[in-house]
Amino acid sequence: MAWEVGSWILMGIFIIIVGWIRFYKMKKIMIKTSSTATANIPRGSSGWPWIGETLHFIVSAYTTRPVTFMDKRKSLYGKVFKTHILGRAVIVSTDPEVNKVVLLNQDNIFIPYYPKSVIELLGKSSILQLNGTVHRRLHALIAGFFRSPHLKARITTHIEDSVKLTLSTWETKPTVYVQQETKKITFEVLVRVLMGLGPSEDLNFLKREYAEFIKGLICLPIKFPGTRLYKSLQAKERMLKMLRRIIEERKIGLQQKIDDKGMANDAVDILLGDIGDESNEIHQRLPLDFISDNIIEMMIPGEDSVPMVMTLAVKFLSDNPLALSRLVEENMDLKKHKARSCDDYSWNDYMSLPFTQNVINETLRMANIINAVWRKAQRDVEIKGYLIPKGWCVLASLSSVHMDEENYENPYQFHPWRWEKKGGNFNSNITFTPFGGGQRLCPGLELSRLEISIFLHHLVTTYIWVAKKDDIVNFPTVKMKQKLPITIKPIYPLR
Numbered sequence: 001m002a003w004e005v006g007s008w009i010l011m012g013i014f015i016i017i018v019g020w021i022r023f024y025k026m027k028k029i030m031i032k033t034s035s036t037a038t039a040n041i042p043r044g045s046s047g048w049p050w051i052g053e054t055l056h057f058i059v060s061a062y063t064t065r066p067v068t069f070m071d072k073r074k075s076l077y078g079k080v081f082k083t084h085i086l087g088r089a090v091i092v093s094t095d096p097e098v099n100k101v102v103l104l105n106q107d108n109i110f111i112p113y114y115p116k117s118v119i120e121l122l123g124k125s126s127i128l129q130l131n132g133t134v135h136r137r138l139h140a141l142i143a144g145f146f147r148s149p150h151l152k153a154r155i156t157t158h159i160e161d162s163v164k165l166t167l168s169t170w171e172t173k174p175t176v177y178v179q180q181e182t183k184k185i186t187f188e189v190l191v192r193v194l195m196g197l198g199p200s201e202d203l204n205f206l207k208r209e210y211a212e213f214i215k216g217l218i219c220l221p222i223k224f225p226g227t228r229l230y231k232s233l234q235a236k237e238r239m240l241k242m243l244r245r246i247i248e249e250r251k252i253g254l255q256q257k258i259d260d261k262g263m264a265n266d267a268v269d270i271l272l273g274d275i276g277d278e279s280n281e282i283h284q285r286l287p288l289d290f291i292s293d294n295i296i297e298m299m300i301p302g303e304d305s306v307p308m309v310m311t312l313a314v315k316f317l318s319d320n321p322l323a324l325s326r327l328v329e330e331n332m333d334l335k336k337h338k339a340r341s342c343d344d345y346s347w348n349d350y351m352s353l354p355f356t357q358n359v360i361n362e363t364l365r366m367a368n369i370i371n372a373v374w375r376k377a378q379r380d381v382e383i384k385g386y387l388i389p390k391g392w393c394v395l396a397s398l399s400s401v402h403m404d405e406e407n408y409e410n411p412y413q414f415h416p417w418r419w420e421k422k423g424g425n426f427n428s429n430i431t432f433t434p435f436g437g438g439q440r441l442c443p444g445l446e447l448s449r450l451e452i453s454i455f456l457h458h459l460v461t462t463y464i465w466v467a468k469k470d471d472i473v474n475f476p477t478v479k480m481k482q483k484l485p486i487t488i489k490p491i492y493p494l495r
C-alpha cells in the first residue's frame with residue numbers, strides 16, 4: 001500500500017516537472033504582441049519588383065520536390081525568412097515551433113488569408129474565412145458532430161457501401177484510374193454527412209455543378225459574364241438554390257425532431273437545430289442563408305483531399321512491395337476474423353489496425369495535400385525573436401516540416417515503420433500537422449482517416465494490382481499526372 005502511495009507521489013512529481021519543462025519551453029517561444037528593439041523582420045529577399053520570387057515559387061511547386069523553394073532559402077536565411085510571392089510580402093515559416101504558435105493563434109492575431117479568387121468563391125461567412133465568436137461556434141458544432149459516436153456508427157456502413165460499390169465496378173475495366181474512382185466514393189460520403197443526400201437526382205445535379213464551381217478556385221479574380229470566376233459563382237448559386245429548398249423542407253420537420261430528442265443525421269440538422277449559447281448574446285439560431293452558404297463552402301476542404309490521399313497511398317504502396325505485403329497481411333487477418341465471427345465492421349475495427357494507420361500517417365506526411373496555411377497578422381507580433389509586422393502575410397509551411405531531415409530520417413523515403421518508433425501519437429506532434437492545428441484543426445480529421453482505412457482494407461483484400469508509371473504534380477494542387485492508371489486482378493478465394 002505504502003509502495004503504491006509512494007509511486008503515485010513520484011508520478012505526480014514527474015508530471016509536474018514534465019509540465020514545467022514544457023511550459024518553460026513554450027514560454028521561450030511565446031509571442032509578444034508589440035515589437036521589441038531586438039526583434040527584426042526575418043532575413044530574405046523580395047526578389048524582382050512586382051513579381052517578387054513568384055516564378056521560382058511556382059517552378060519549384062511543379063517539380064517532384066516542391067519544398068525546394070523553402071529549402072534553398074532556409075539554408076541562406078534560416079528557418080523563418082521573408083519573401084514576396086503571389087503579389088504579397090510574405091514571411092515563410094518552416095519552423096515547427098513558430099508554426100505551432102501561428103496555428104494556435106491564442107491572442108487572435110492571425111486571420112486566414114487566401115488568394116482573391118478563393119475569397120470570392122468562399123464568400124464572407126464561410127468557416128474558412130470567419131474569425132472570433134461565430135467561427136468558434138461553427139467550428140465547435142461541426143467538429144463535435146464529426147466526432148460524435150452516432151455519426152461514426154452510421155457513416156461506417158455508408159462508407160463501406162460506397163467503397164464496395166465502386167470497387168465492384170473495377171473488375172470489368174481494363175484500366176482503373178484511381179484518382180477518378182476514389183472521388184466517386186468520397187463525394188457521396190461528403191454529401192451525405194453534410195446534407196444527408198443519398199444516391200438521387202439531387203446528388204447527380206450537385207456532382208455536375210460542383211465540378212463547374214471548383215474550376216474557379218485558382219483563376220484570375222475577374223468577375224463578369226464569360227469569365228471562369230463568373231461561371232463558378234453561377235454554379236455555386238444553382239447549388240445554393242437546391243440546398244435552400246432542402247433546408248426549408250428540413251425546417252418543417254425540425255421542431256418535431258427536437259421534441260422527439262431525435263439525433264442529428266447531418267451537418268444541416270446540426271446547424272439548423274443549434275440555438276447558440278443561452279448565457280450570452282449569441283443565443284439565437286443561425287440564419288438560413290448562413291447555413292446553406294457554409295454547407296456548400298465546407299465541400300471545398302473536404303472534396304479533393306481524401307481521394308488524393310487514397311490515390312497517393314495506392315501510388316506509394318505500388319512502389320513499396322514490402323509495405324504493401326505487411327498491409328495485406330494485417331487486413332487479411334481482420335477480414336478472416338470478421339468472416340468467422342459474422343460481425344459487422346465497426347469504426348474501431350478499421351481504426352485499430354496499427355500498420356494501416358502507419359501507412360496513412362506516412363502517406364499524409366509525404367502527400368502534403370494542404371502544404372501550408374496562410375494567415376495575415378492583424379498587429380505587429382514577435383515569435384521566437386522574429387518580427388512579423390502588422391498586415392504581413394505568414395505562410396506556415398507544413399510540408400517543409402514533414403520533409404525536413406531534422407524531423408524525419410530519409411524524409412523522401414516512404415517508410416510506414418518509422419511511426420512505430422514515433423509511438424503513433426500523431427495528434428499532438430508539432431512536426432506532423434497534415435490537418436493543421438489549434439483553432440482551425442481540420443474537423444474532418446477522423447472522418448478522413450476512417451474513409452481511407454475502409455478504402456485500403458477493401459482494396460487490398462479484394463484485388464491485387466499493377467500500377468502504370470505516373471508522376472505526382474504539386475501545383476496548383478496535388479494531383480497525379482495520368483490520374484494513376486492501374487490494372488487489377490481479383491483475389492477470388494476470399495470474396
Ligand code: HEM
Nearest residue numbers: 127128139301302305306370373434435436440442444448
Ligand atoms: C485527408 C484529408 C484532409 C486534409 C489533409 C485536411 C486538411 C485540413 C487543414 C490543414 C485544415 C486547416 C486549414 C487552416 O488552418 O487554414 C483544414 C480545415 C478544414 N477542413 Fe480539412 N482536411 C481533410 C479533410 C476534410 C474533410 C473530409 C472535411 C469535411 C467536410 C474537412 C473540412 C474542413 C473544414 C470545414 C476546415 C476549416 C476549419 C476551420 O477553419 O475552422 N476536411 N483541413
